[in-house]
Amino acid sequence: MNEEKAIRVKGLKKTFKIKLKEKGLIGSIKGMFKTKYKKINAVNDISFEVDKGEMIAFIGPNGAGKSTTIKMLTGILYPDQGEIEVMGIDPRRKRKQLAYEIGTVFGQKEQLWMHLTPYDNFKFFGAIYDLDERVVEKRINELVELFEISEFINTPVRNLSLGQRIRCEIAASLIHKPKILFLDEPTIGLDPVVKENIRTFIKRMNKEYKTTIFLTSHDVGDIEKLCKRIIIVNHGEIVLDDSMDNLKYHYLNKKIVEAKMKEKINLDDEEGITILKDKGYNLKIEVDTTKRTVGDAIKLLDPDKIVDINISNVPLENIISDIYKSGN
Amino acid sequence: MLTVVKNQIKVTLLSIKYGLMRQMLNKTTFITNIIFMLLNNASFILQWVILYSLKDNIGGYTFKQVLLLWGFAAGTYGVSHFFFKRVFSLSDIINTGKLDASIIQPKNILLSVITSDVEASALGDLIYGYIMLFICDISISSFLLFTLFIICGGIIMTSIAIIYGSLAFWFNNTEMLADTGNSLMVNFATYPEGIFKGVVKTLFYTLIPIGFANYIPVQVLNDFNVFGLLAVLGVTTLILCMAIAIFYKGLKNYSSSNLMSARI
Known part of the structure; x- marks a missing residue:
């Protein structure tokens, strides 16, 4: 041994x-x-x-x-x-x-x-x-x-x-x-x-x-x-x-952008951008950085209308949950 | 090897001591349990007093022999239920995965499990057994023989419970079967041997071995014969070996469980 x-x-x-x-x-x-x-x-x-x-x-x-x-x-x-x-x-x-x-x-x-x-x-x-x-x-x-x-x-x-x-x-x-x-x-x-x-x-x-x-x-x-x-x-x-x-590291290519807006905006899923939560003034989107940049996402939101913004990695809990669901 | 045995005995005695400490947490309940068990056993003797006032001999036993039989039955029960209480819930322990704690310790699994609790009322049975003996005969030789026989009887009763309990390794819902098997050992133990005939009597020397735990000891104490003594010692060893072999064979089928549990 x-x-x-x-x-x-x-x-x-x-x-x-x-x-x-x-x-x-x-x-x-x-x-x-x-x-x-x-x-x-x-x-x-x-x-x-x-x-x-x-x-x-x-x-x-x-x-x-x-x-x-x-x-x-x-x-x-x-x-x-x-x-x-x-x-x-x-x-x-x-x-x-x-x-x-x-x-x-x-x-x-x-x-x-x-x-x-x-x-x-x-x-x-x-x-x-x-x-x-x-x-x-x-x-x-x-x-x-x-x-x-x-x-x-x-x-x-x-x-x-x-x-x-x-x-x-x-x-x-x-x-x-x-x-x-x-x-x-x-x-x-x-x-x-x-x-x-x-x-x-x-x-x-x-x-x-x-x-x-x-x-x-x-x-x-x-x-x-x-x-x-x-x-x-x-x-x-x-x-x-x-x-x-x-x-x-493998999951760092995904970022979570949470933004508080001055006014309501209409946003739909696009390639590389997924809307996770849309509560009018509060938005939560996931950006796949292999396809789009975080900057693209901010532009879509319109920087002038953003009151507050937070950019973070995908929580480990979600990563593990994804692995459980996908099976590999 | 000697150190291993010494350490095992130390842990077993410690386990019994802690079990006794738990029972003594409530002083009143502890003492009441013992006294009520003594009274409970004594109440059964009343019916024999009445019967023997009508007849001198029942099933080949005199009144004194019936008292001695009760002494052995109570003493045997007392030994097995005081020192090895948990053997009587072995099926449940196996089904609910409570063997885990004993398996991960470097000690004998079976002994760790069955000595992990004591039954206070069984002390009442033990005391009652010796009272019956002293009513019939007060001598050092009978005291020593009685002690040896109730230890053997206790081991036989415990071994039978191990065998019934171990069935849970292979089958579901064996608790009732184990309870019935264990109850049979108790229920028949207080009746004179002579009232049973044929198949039932054969059962007492095979599947429900109260013949070796109670009947032969009564004979030997009444009229000493070395063959009776050797038969009891031999059968005790044989049944114990069988029980241990069956338990460890079954242990390979143990499937544990994830039920939440507490060691209480």
């Missing part, structure tokens, strides 16, 4: 068999005698590599195969085909050995004991990873400082806010100093301020411990602010694997 690679995946496949049922009670009765199944290719022949210390976003629409892939990488699910190496370990064969190398946070599933305090939970996780008492104490102190959790370290988890809980979940998953951290929607349901805090903590962790971060999220802010590389999956296949800079 390449020493620099944290994750290596080749030709990974996973199929689920779903039971089909005709509608209504009669359908249920028929189903008792003859069951029909449908095969769903949740992950269909995907291959990629992740370098050590890299922060990578692994994203896609619901049902694209993100969680299934993470679950195969962490040993939760058995793949049907393909090769996986996480820190040089095959999760199928050496689950326990792998567990010492990785940390996992599922935003939708709690791993902490709700009735225990974060401190007791950290002690329990320390025991799970066979850490010596003194080592656990030292590690708890480090994590308390890194994630700023001293204020509620002795409050039962069930009494914590969602943001505080997620910080504790991430801290608990780091008790054994994992080399890779899998984060499955870590900021789900959090308010913008807490989201920003969590991102700061993740960045700090990556910087201080050189932890490889494998992130899935529907929040574009998480992806944009944390990751330098992005893999987009759809229908179980990788549709894009590129650096964040490249992704943005």
